[in-house]
Amino acid sequence: MSTTLLRAFHLVAEAGSFSAAARGSGxxxxxxxxxxxxxxxxxxxxxxxxRGRGVSATPLGHALHALTARLFAAEDEARTLLSGSATxxxxxxxxxxxxxxxxxxxxxxxxARHANLTFSLSIGNSSDVLDRxxxxxxxxxxxxxxxxxxxxxxxxxxxxxxxxxxxxDHALAAAGGIPIRALAGHDLVLRERGSITRxxxxxxxxxxGVRPHTLLEVQTREAVCEAVLAGFGVGxxxxxxxxIHPELARVTVEDTDLAVAExxxxxxxxxxxxxxxxxxxxxGPPPPRQADAGSKSTQNPLG
Numbered sequence: 001m002s003t004t005l006l007r008a009f010h011l012v013a014e015a016g017s018f019s020a021a022a023r024g025s026g027x028x029x030x031x032x033x034x035x036x037x038x039x040x041x042x043x044x045x046x047x048x049x050x051r052g053r054g055v056s057a058t059p060l061g062h063a064l065h066a067l068t069a070r071l072f073a074a075e076d077e078a079r080t081l082l083s084g085s086a087t088x089x090x091x092x093x094x095x096x097x098x099x100x101x102x103x104x105x106x107x108x109x110x111x112a113r114h115a116n117l118t119f120s121l122s123i124g125n126s127s128d129v130l131d132r133x134x135x136x137x138x139x140x141x142x143x144x145x146x147x148x149x150x151x152x153x154x155x156x157x158x159x160x161x162x163x164x165x166x167x168x169d170h171a172l173a174a175a176g177g178i179p180i181r182a183l184a185g186h187d188l189v190l191r192e193r194g195s196i197t198r199x200x201x202x203x204x205x206x207x208x209g210v211r212p213h214t215l216l217e218v219q220t221r222e223a224v225c226e227a228v229l230a231g232f233g234v235g236x237x238x239x240x241x242x243x244i245h246p247e248l249a250r251v252t253v254e255d256t257d258l259a260v261a262e263x264x265x266x267x268x269x270x271x272x273x274x275x276x277x278x279x280x281x282x283x284g285p286p287p288p289r290q291a292d293a294g295s296k297s298t299q300n301p302l303g
Contacts, residue, residue: 008035009047010068013061017054066135073136092118093275096129096138098196099221101241102157102262103142110282117275127194133265140266140279144196144238147265154265157283160238162201162258164251167228173249180208180256187233188212189224196260201236204256 008021012032015021022029040047047061057065093110097103100123107119122132126145132138134151147154164183166172172182183205190198205212216232218224225243228235234251237243238260242250264283266276 002039005035005039005042006068007072008032009039009061009064010072012036012048012055013057013065013068016056019053069136091116091275092120093279094137094139095119095121095279096132096141096143097121097123098126098129098143098145099123099238099241099262101238102160106142106264106279106282109284110278113282114278117278125192125194126196126199130265133267136267139270139273140264140276142262142264144260144262146261146263151268152265153268153271154263155280157262157264160240160260160262162197162236162253162260163239163242164253165225165228165235165237165242165248166233166251167231168247168249170234170249172234172251175251177252177254180204180253181210183212183234184210185213187214187216189216189218189227189233189235191221191224191236192217192219197236197238200258200260204253204258208256 008027008031011021011025011027012018015024018029018033018036021027021032025032036047045060046058047064048055048057091114095103095107100121103121107121110117110119122138124132126143129138129141129143130145130147130149130152133141134149142157144160164172172178172186175182190201192198212233214233216227218227221237221241221243224235224237225245225248227233229245229247264280266280270276271280
């Protein structure tokens with residue numbers, strides 16, 4: 001089987017179009033198109049549905065893309081080990097995270113130590129982040145989801161906790177701190193399913209038998225903030241990424257453990273790669289557990 005044909009397919013599958021793949025790879029669009037057509041003709045299959053200027057992978061194409069992602073990730077690893085890049089004079093690191101707030105300090109440290117490194121950062125919910133690592137679309141990740149998958153290496157990065165925030169004219173705005181049962185009958189604004197923020201908070205509500213009035217589901221942290229400002233109810237966020245806005249007030253749940261840990265993860269077999277090791281080192285040693293989130297709360301403008 002021709003690796004050249006597989007790479008042409010992989011480039012197009014990653015980019016979503018022949019033209020974008022050509023721009024990103026330096027290979028001419030006619031060449032890529034001809035190579036993919038040859039691959040399809042050789043095996044009598046259709047790998048892409050061609051629609052206008054873009055393409056979408058067929059079910060078989062999706063399955064092949066999962067294989068080529070692993071194939072070319074392994075090729076990149078071999079090149080990294082053999083090219084002398086252990087000195088970290090150059091390299092590109094793909095990072096996935098469920099919060100830019102938690103990963104950015106690591107990138108700042110890594111860039112200061114190794115100025116010629118480049119990064120790409122994708123943000124999604126915790127489930128998406130794990131999938132990107134397992135599918136070889138990310139080299140490392142920072143996520144609040146604790147993993148037990150033997151394919152993954154995981155270590156504690158830091159602790160955070162969930163806090164509530166409301167619009168300044170909300171009934172809970174002046175409360176400061178409340179028992180979790182005080183949320184009964186209130187409207188909540190939460191992230192989509194797959195988010196650790198939602199998973200942890202809904203678990204705590206269920207444990208205390210608390211039923212909100214309505215629940216608005218949104219896709220991003222920014223959308224949670226906008227919905228709260230629009231008057232849709234009580235938002236939930238990590239304390240470290242609590243939005244700072246003059247019309248928002250923080251509300252702490254006083255009688256419930258809302259602690260959440262953040263972890264750095266990578267594929268078990270990729271720990272030896274210099275770039276991955278450098279990222280883990282830039283994260284520093286895990287913080288002591290007694291670094292209570294409550295000590296940070298007095299510094300937050302929403303307190």
